[in-house]
Amino acid sequence: MDSFDQTYASVPAEQRERLRQFRQNHPVKKTNVDNMEWEYLVGGSGVQTVLLLVGGLRVADAGFRAMLELERDFRVIAPTYPRAATMAELSAGLASVLAAEGIDQAHVLAGSFGGMVAQAFVRLHPSCVASLILSNTAILDETAAARYKTELEMMTPVPAELVRAGAKERFYQMVAPPDAESAFWKAYLEELFSERLDKDDLLSTYHCLLDFAEHYHLTPIHQPKTLIIESADDATFAESQRAAVKALYPQAQVYTFESAGHSAATTQRETYFNVVREFIQH
Numbered sequence: 001m002d003s004f005d006q007t008y009a010s011v012p013a014e015q016r017e018r019l020r021q022f023r024q025n026h027p028v029k030k031t032n033v034d035n036m037e038w039e040y041l042v043g044g045s046g047v048q049t050v051l052l053l054v055g056g057l058r059v060a061d062a063g064f065r066a067m068l069e070l071e072r073d074f075r076v077i078a079p080t081y082p083r084a085a086t087m088a089e090l091s092a093g094l095a096s097v098l099a100a101e102g103i104d105q106a107h108v109l110a111g112s113f114g115g116m117v118a119q120a121f122v123r124l125h126p127s128c129v130a131s132l133i134l135s136n137t138a139i140l141d142e143t144a145a146a147r148y149k150t151e152l153e154m155m156t157p158v159p160a161e162l163v164r165a166g167a168k169e170r171f172y173q174m175v176a177p178p179d180a181e182s183a184f185w186k187a188y189l190e191e192l193f194s195e196r197l198d199k200d201d202l203l204s205t206y207h208c209l210l211d212f213a214e215h216y217h218l219t220p221i222h223q224p225k226t227l228i229i230e231s232a233d234d235a236t237f238a239e240s241q242r243a244a245v246k247a248l249y250p251q252a253q254v255y256t257f258e259s260a261g262h263s264a265a266t267t268q269r270e271t272y273f274n275v276v277r278e279f280i281q282h
Contacts, residue, residue: 044071055112
């Protein structure tokens, strides 16, 4: 039995095989940007391209179900975040990934941490963004920035094994999958934090969060066309932080789930992607 089969042994066969087949059908592509290697996935076809930015899980196939939904109608590009320290580095990399695929503009669908990356990207590389969909994300106020700074300071001396174990538990609570997908997500996170992400990857997320909080004093913008998707019961970000996002995009459409938690794309998948398709196509 190979490593994949061992890790996913308790996962329902249909869910396990969907991920295996996705990986087989979406080989990793690579490009080098400022001596930093970027990996990304490409799927689907069509005139319009969606740039899918995952959250704190960092790896492109964390959004594989989103890719499978979207590539029915669009070309989809999903990057994995390298160990950057700033949002400017991430934004430059995203622009280069699009250029490597011959894409002038993409619809950017970004959730959680990815939503913060997208807000930097649209300001640093506005010509690359056809429209912006910000999902379950936030603007970090002073309180949040101070908390992330404290967490970074506390995490830095901790052994990597303990950091990965804590991240695995924290992200499972954030995803809050339905019971039918609980085994899958436990296995996926076990694989992710045992084989694919290390402490330095997690520290990179914190450095970028703090860069965003401390150096991006954002002002409202009216372009491009924007959709904000939020959940009234999102426990990851405070209501004030979510309200700050809406204030920055005064002409945005807003769709609010009443009980979808932090990961509406997982907990309310059908409705979520219907809303996304409708927005992009109209």
